[in-house]
Amino acid sequence: MKNIVILISGTGSNMKAIVQRAQSQNWRERFQASVALVLASNPNAQGLAWAQENGLPTAVVDHRAYKDSPNPRHAFEEQLIQTIDPFKPHLVVLAGFMRILSAETTRHYAGRMMNIHPSLLPAFTGLNTHQRALDAGCKFAGATVHWVSEELDAGNIIDQAVVPILHTDDEHSLSQRVLSAEHQLYARVIEEHLKQ
Numbered sequence: 001m002k003n004i005v006i007l008i009s010g011t012g013s014n015m016k017a018i019v020q021r022a023q024s025q026n027w028r029e030r031f032q033a034s035v036a037l038v039l040a041s042n043p044n045a046q047g048l049a050w051a052q053e054n055g056l057p058t059a060v061v062d063h064r065a066y067k068d069s070p071n072p073r074h075a076f077e078e079q080l081i082q083t084i085d086p087f088k089p090h091l092v093v094l095a096g097f098m099r100i101l102s103a104e105t106t107r108h109y110a111g112r113m114m115n116i117h118p119s120l121l122p123a124f125t126g127l128n129t130h131q132r133a134l135d136a137g138c139k140f141a142g143a144t145v146h147w148v149s150e151e152l153d154a155g156n157i158i159d160q161a162v163v164p165i166l167h168t169d170d171e172h173s174l175s176q177r178v179l180s181a182e183h184q185l186y187a188r189v190i191e192e193h194l195k196q
C-alpha cells in the first residue's frame, strides 16, 4: 500500500477533494494507495478539523512553536520530517501548505513531493497570483501541479488546468474558478502518478 501524506495550513479544500476521491469505491484497490496522514502547520486550520471529523489520521506541527529556537525553520522542518517519515510516504502532497521549505527538506523528498500553485507557471510565482493575472490583462488563468524543488514554484511541471478570465472577474470570482479547477486537477494528477 502506497502512503500519501497531505500537508495543509488553512481551508484544506484541495485536501478534501483528494480525500473524497480516495474514499470513493474501490479507490484503495485500484491505486493500492491511501491517505495515511493529514498534517497541518497550524492547529486552527479549518481543514484539520474536517480531516479529524472524517476519521483521518492527523498531526499538527505548529511552526510558531519553534520561534525561540536558534534556527526556527530548521527546528520546524526537523519535526516535520520526524512526523512524516514513519509513514514511509510514497507521495507528500502540499495542498495550501503555506511554509517555504528549505533546500535540505526539498532534497529529502525529491521526486516524492508535489505542490499545487494557483497560476499557470512559470507565470506568477509567489503570492497574489489572481490579482496579478488580472492586472496583467491575461485572458486565461489556471493552476499548476509541479514537483517541489529547491527553488520556489520552479520544479518540473506535472500538469496544468486552464480557466478563462472573464471581463467581469475580480480577484474573488477568478480565485473561485481556479480553485474548482484545482480540485479536479490535483486528484487526477495524483491518480495518474499512482498508476505509474
Ligand code: GRF
Pocket: 008, 009, 010, 011, 012, 013, 014, 015, 095, 096, 097, 116, 117, 118, 143, 179, 182
Ligand atoms: C490553493 O489555491 C492552492 O493552489 C494554494 O493555496 C490554496 C489552498 O487552498 N497553494 P485550500 O487550502 O486547498 O482550500
